[in-house]
Structure formats: structure tokens, C-alpha cells
Amino acid sequence: MTEQAGPRPINPTLKMGLEFGPVLAFFVAYLWLKDRVFTIGGTEYEGFILVTAGFVPVLLASMAALWWLTGHLSKMQVVTAVLVVVFGGLTVWLNDDRFFKMKPTLIYLLFGGALAIGLMRGESWLQSVLDGAMPLTHEGWMILTRRMMYFFFGLAVLNEIIWRSMETQTWVYFKTFGLTAAIFVFFATQSNLFKEHSSEDDKAE
Incomplete structure (x- = not known):
């Protein structure tokens, strides 16, 4: 292919x-x-x-x-x-229904774990996925990857808490809107990182 x-x-x-x-x-x-x-x-x-x-x-x-x-x-x-x-x-x-409710936990653990392995090797595997969308320096990618790793692990813990302690309807609302909103909020709070470590500034210089 x-x-x-x-x-x-x-x-x-x-x-x-x-x-x-x-x-x-x-x-x-x-x-x-x-x-x-x-x-x-x-x-x-x-x-x-x-x-x-x-x-x-x-x-x-x-x-x-x-x-x-x-x-x-x-x-x-x-x-x-x-x-x-x-x-x-x-x-x-x-x-x-417990298996489907556990799915987001495993997804975020896998993503967070993959980023952790890349960081231990001195690499940002997040860069290979998002490079076209966000031009960052190597240092910027490493910082963003580290933050994203903790973010994924946090989502995994949060999903476990919600599906194990709350009603199914609450979990459905969380999965449909909460997880998506959390990702948008996370990237919105990284604006300073994008400004300080933009690779476009290096090219201009």
C-alpha cells in the first residue's frame, strides 16, 4: 500500500x-x-x-x-x-456495561504511557502527531508532551472515579461533553507555551 x-x-x-x-x-x-x-x-x-x-x-x-x-x-x-x-x-x-465505561481509562493510560516512553528516550512522540498544527521548538514540544502525559493520566483517573462512583447517566454526560471540553480547555491554557516556544520566531530571526 x-x-x-x-x-x-x-x-x-x-x-x-x-x-x-x-x-x-x-x-x-x-x-x-x-x-x-x-x-x-x-x-x-x-x-x-x-x-x-x-x-x-x-x-x-x-x-x-x-x-x-x-x-x-x-x-x-x-x-x-x-x-x-x-x-x-x-x-x-x-x-x-463496565467494560465500555473502562474504555476511556485504558485509552488515556495508553496515550499517556506512550508519551512517557518517548520522553524517557528524549523524544516527543506528540510532535509526530501534531507537528503540522503547531510549529514549536524541540524544547516546546518536550514541555507540551510532558504536560499532555500528566493530562492523559489525570483523565484516566477521573474517568475511573466517575464511572465507579456515579450513575451511568452522569458518566455518559462526562464522556460526551466533559472529556472533549477538557481537551479544548487544556490546549487553550497552553497559549503562553505556544508563544514562548514558537518555531516561527526562530525562522524569522
Whole structure:
């Protein structure tokens, strides 16, 4: 297979819809079915289980469309898709919602762990993913990677606390809006880092 030099540009609204649409669809479907119980093959399934079963193929179809349109999927997207299939499948197969609720924890532990390994080698693996979006010096990338590592580990702990101590509906709100908002807030608070370690300033000099 020929490796693409970079993702092909597509309409930003369409791209956002493909990336966030499945999560929003999961949220809406959960609110619709959360209080219902379905009997399939003699086994009772709560609405959350059926919504999870529907979320897996919707996410895969969305990512397939994104790959077809852009010719590119990030490593983070691929890892997320694999974990969704594994933990979503276990949730439905074993009729146990705990597996799907643990998925974000494992995702953020994997991402944080990967960044930690890169840092121990004196490298910023985050740079290979985001280099095109944020021109930073090597020092800037190392600082951002270290902060992102702690951020991912913090999200993993927070997800564990919420799903283990609160109701399913609270966790769904947290997963749909809380995690996404946290990422936006994190990058918004890094403005000083982007200014102080911008590689564009070095080029200008």
C-alpha cells in the first residue's frame, strides 16, 4: 500500500461531523433508550447495552468514511477504534456495561504511557502527531508532551472515579461533553507555551 504524504483536505464541517457525530449519536440514543429493557434471545439487555452495540458499527463507518475522503487516519484514531471494538464487544457479549465505561481509562493510560516512553528516550512522540498544527521548538514540544502525559493520566483517573462512583447517566454526560471540553480547555491554557516556544520566531530571526 502506498503511504499518503498527508491527509487530503475536506470540508471542515464534514470532518467535524464524522469525528464527533458518532459520540453525539451515542448520547442521543442513550437518552432515548436509557430507561428501556429489551429481551433478545431470552436475555434482557438494558438500553445502554443496545446503544453500545449500535455505537461500534457507526464509529467504524464514520472512520471508514473519513479515511476514504482524506486518505489518512491518525494513530490515536486507529487505537481508539480498536479499543471501541474490543470493549464494546465485551460489553454486549457479556451484557456488562463496565467494560465500555473502562474504555476511556485504558485509552488515556495508553496515550499517556506512550508519551512517557518517548520522553524517557528524549523524544516527543506528540510532535509526530501534531507537528503540522503547531510549529514549536524541540524544547516546546518536550514541555507540551510532558504536560499532555500528566493530562492523559489525570483523565484516566477521573474517568475511573466517575464511572465507579456515579450513575451511568452522569458518566455518559462526562464522556460526551466533559472529556472533549477538557481537551479544548487544556490546549487553550497552553497559549503562553505556544508563544514562548514558537518555531516561527526562530525562522524569522
